Amino acid sequence: MFKIEFTSDQPIYLQIIDGIKKAVATGQLRPGDQLPSQREFAVHLGVNPNTVQRAYREMEYLGLTVALRGLGTFLRRDAQMVVRIKDELIHQATKTFLAEMKSLGCSREQIDYIVQQLLAEMPECSKK
Amino acid sequence: MFKIEFTSDQPIYLQIIDGIKKAVATGQLRPGDQLPSQREFAVHLGVNPNTVQRAYREMEYLGLTVALRGLGTFLRRDAQMVVRIKDELIHQATKTFLAEMKSLGCSREQIDYIVQQLLAEMPECSKK
Amino acid sequence: MFKIEFTSDQPIYLQIIDGIKKAVATGQLRPGDQLPSQREFAVHLGVNPNTVQRAYREMEYLGLTVALRGLGTFLRRDAQMVVRIKDELIHQATKTFLAEMKSLGCSREQIDYIVQQLLAEMPECSKK
């Protein structure tokens, strides 16, 4: 599904949560789906099971998942969830982008100009 | 200066080139500066000297650096270079951002709207 | 096609590039032709595959070839290429010759005289 960047500044458990969120936003995972078991996922990602457990716990706090003892962890059956996560990722990506542009010394006007220019060039991928 | 993401899909030698470019764009490195020696940089980044050399060689092809045998590798004394690299990184970042937004299902109008909104919120960091 | 001079001062990868260029100039290879695979050519020349790869990579930078992963390496379909390479080899050969003559203590007048003399003797090989 995704890879862990072990040298990243972002903690691994947050990378896991982000990975799950992206999978939901892009439809790879859907409300009600079962997540991999903690042990299985830990092996697959090459991380400590405790780290996966922490990610799963946080996702439950965030209302994304429910853990059913003895059954596994499931994405909540919440139709709104997909939209909510998409919005969150979109805002997050935009903020990251704007910060990067600022760090490269771009003014607001420049950022606006470049985005408009490349948006115009870019095809409207899918109208679905 | 920067870290290598060993699990990234982007080859290490390209990560090195990008890292140098970012350092130039942000003023951490300036035209004429000497780069770390191949061996020294390889140890610091935790990669093989050959990988650093490949990055350095590519940068020489790109006209970014000059390698002087027995002396070291230097950024070319080219005042235009900084602007050129900044422009390149800006375009690259924008393209990556737009692609990510598209993959999250955003239309052009949505992308435009969100960027405008966050741009307005964001302070004009530095007027210098 | 050609042999490697292992004791030459000219690096092997440059000898390979020169060999390919000569083959193009003399019509043994034509635009669009597939080059030998890296491994196959390495065995044939008695050099390491990495050395062939370096030569191939440089030729791609020079715009001579296109490498298609899984398919092979091909001379670009560029009609101009043959003329361009011929010109390059002609100039190179002339420069080498003149340098050698100078090193033997020939003045410009002497070089001119000898070339004229031998040119006159030499038959116009092919009028085609």
Place this chain on the structure above:
Amino acid sequence: MFKIEFTSDQPIYLQIIDGIKKAVATGQLRPGDQLPSQREFAVHLGVNPNTVQRAYREMEYLGLTVALRGLGTFLRRDAQMVVRIKDELIHQATKTFLAEMKSLGCSREQIDYIVQQLLAEMPECSKK
């Protein structure tokens, strides 16, 4: 003094003779000088002593050297020799050059033109 090209089409003993001739033409060796002993030279060039012996024998036939039993092999004390060898090498180099140009498809006119052009560009190295 020079290196042997083991993969060359030219026999090694001729390469040795040529190497000696070039050394004479460029003044590295002078009439009357002693040549290296056959055994010593063979080790230095990495060839069989018999090969050096054949080269030395041919040079004696050519009147270039005299072998003095028990003393060694010497270039003949012949002032004309240097000029004669220079002329020979000059003609040989020119013939090789013209043949190469022909093989690249150059007409006499083209060869003449290119030589004139590069001769004009080339500085008159030494007026001595």
Place this chain on the structure above:
DNA sequence: GTGGTCTAGACCACC
């Protein structure tokens, strides 16, 4: 010490 070349060999991606 610096960069440059080369070998040997592993593993991956695309087909």
Place this chain on the structure above:
DNA sequence: GTGGTCTAGACCACC
């Protein structure tokens, strides 16, 4: 099977 990346390590050229 093809090209692409990377490591490990040797040896050379220039200073």
